[in-house]
Amino acid sequence: xxxxxxxxxxxxxxxxxxxxxxxxxxxxxxxxxxxxxxxxxxxxxxxxxxxxxxxxxxxxxxxxxxxxxxxxxxxxxxxxxxxxxxxxxxxxxxxxxxxxxxxxxxxxxxxxxxxxxxxxxxxxxxxxxxxxxxxxxxxxxxxxxxxxxxxxxxxxxxxxxxxxxxxxxxxxxxxxxxxxxxxxxxxxxxxxxxxxxxxxxxxxxxxxxxxxxxxxxxxxxxxxxxxxxxxxxxxxxxxxxxxxxxxxxxxxxxxxxxxxxxxxxxxxxxxxxxxxxxxxxxxxxxxxxxxxxxxxxxxxxxxxxxxxxxxxxxxxxxxxxxxxxxxxxxxxxxxxxxxxxxxxxxxxxxxxxxxxxxxxxxxxxxxxxxxxxxxxxxx
Ligand code: 2AM
Numbered sequence: 001x002x003x004x005x006x007x008x009x010x011x012x013x014x015x016x017x018x019x020x021x022x023x024x025x026x027x028x029x030x031x032x033x034x035x036x037x038x039x040x041x042x043x044x045x046x047x048x049x050x051x052x053x054x055x056x057x058x059x060x061x062x063x064x065x066x067x068x069x070x071x072x073x074x075x076x077x078x079x080x081x082x083x084x085x086x087x088x089x090x091x092x093x094x095x096x097x098x099x100x101x102x103x104x105x106x107x108x109x110x111x112x113x114x115x116x117x118x119x120x121x122x123x124x125x126x127x128x129x130x131x132x133x134x135x136x137x138x139x140x141x142x143x144x145x146x147x148x149x150x151x152x153x154x155x156x157x158x159x160x161x162x163x164x165x166x167x168x169x170x171x172x173x174x175x176x177x178x179x180x181x182x183x184x185x186x187x188x189x190x191x192x193x194x195x196x197x198x199x200x201x202x203x204x205x206x207x208x209x210x211x212x213x214x215x216x217x218x219x220x221x222x223x224x225x226x227x228x229x230x231x232x233x234x235x236x237x238x239x240x241x242x243x244x245x246x247x248x249x250x251x252x253x254x255x256x257x258x259x260x261x262x263x264x265x266x267x268x269x270x271x272x273x274x275x276x277x278x279x280x281x282x283x284x285x286x287x288x289x290x291x292x293x294x295x296x297x298x299x300x301x302x303x304x305x306x307x308x309x310x311x312x313x314x315x316x317x318x319x320x321x322x323x324x325x326x327x328x329x330x331x332x333x334x335x336x337x338x339x340x341x342x343x344x345x346x347x348x349x350x351x352x353x354x355x356x357x358x359x360x361x362x363x364x365x366x367x368x369x370x371x372x373x374x375x376x377x378x379x
Pocket of ligand 1: 011012013014035040076077078
């Protein structure tokens with residue numbers, strides 16, 4: 001019989017999963033690692049996890065036997081089929097009071113379904129939004145857990161320890177019932193699309209209306225990052241503008257202007273339509289990405305439609321200040337629309353959403369982290 005010593009198990013050893021495990025280990029928790037392709041467990045233990053307290057499992061049974069009760073099993077696997085398969089295999093191995101946490105990018109409706117299906121078993125289910133990419137996972141992500149509220153006290157010490165902190169406050173709190181955590185993560189991603197679109201439009205105006213040079217635009221973003229727009233996305237825009245390729249020339253103009261998407265921004269738009277909430281800014285941002293992907297059509301069209309031919313002759317400094325304010329105002333509108341969607345979804349799904357904490361959870365760790373979010377505390 002294996003010794004039951006692990007605080008939590010994590011299944012899914014892609015980079016996000018590995019980094020979350022290493023993060024938990026750094027905070028003193030004993031983690032048991034597992035993966036569908038079991039050879040990756042030993043590879044991880046022999047390399048990235050070498051010299052840590054991390055343990056591995058040979059099978060799901062072995063993993064479950066190594067866990068302290070109530071057992072906590074976190075999934076960081078591909079959303080959809082892989083999550084469903086693992087949950088189905090885990091349920092017979094777990095008992096009442098044990099907790100399954102899905103930390104992937106699952107659709108909130110899948111999380112709702114599992115919460116409901118597991119109700120009779122007494123096994124608790126949590127769907128948790130994880131934001132911040134690979135670095136966030138390793139050094140402090142924003143975590144948005146929702147599901148069976150009775151599970152929260154058991155996982156709270158782990159998640160509030162490993163998450164990002166702003167002024168010593170954790171960027172992780174209980175979001176609400178069933179799919180609420182994944183819904184909030186989805187809206188977060190939609191807002192991220194919106195923020196990025198606004199930055200692109202500001203850049204476009206600077207470049208094609210004001211005719212600014214790239215280093216001057218970088219300078220403007222640097223200035224903006226010192227004020228109320230202070231945020232991760234403005235900061236990296238400055239850095240991207242300043243970035244030079246190996247040949248000493250700016251990299252940005254060499255990048256094909258066609259954006260892809262992983263889907264959660266689109267889901268926000270779909271939800272907005274379903275719940276009948278005018279989340280117009282995020283919707284436009286999703287469409288702008290679709291439009292950008294029509295590269296061939298745009299190349300043809302630009303031969304007929306010349307685009308901006310306006311020769312700006314006004315006061316550039318004053319104009320840039322208007323542009324900064326317009327970007328800020330648009331951000332306020334976008335976040336207000338995002339919260340309207342949260343409010344409507346909460347009403348329909350009977351979620352007791354923790355609105356105030358949601359903005360605070362987004363203040364650090366995640367892509368939309370910003371100083372601005374500290375000023376939003378929805379009542
Ligand atoms: P793998 O290493 O065995 O491919 C990210 O892709 C993570 O999801 C990986 O840990 C991967 O496991 C896992 N994953 C992807 N598809 C899966 C599936 N159908 N069943 C189980 N795990 C899966």
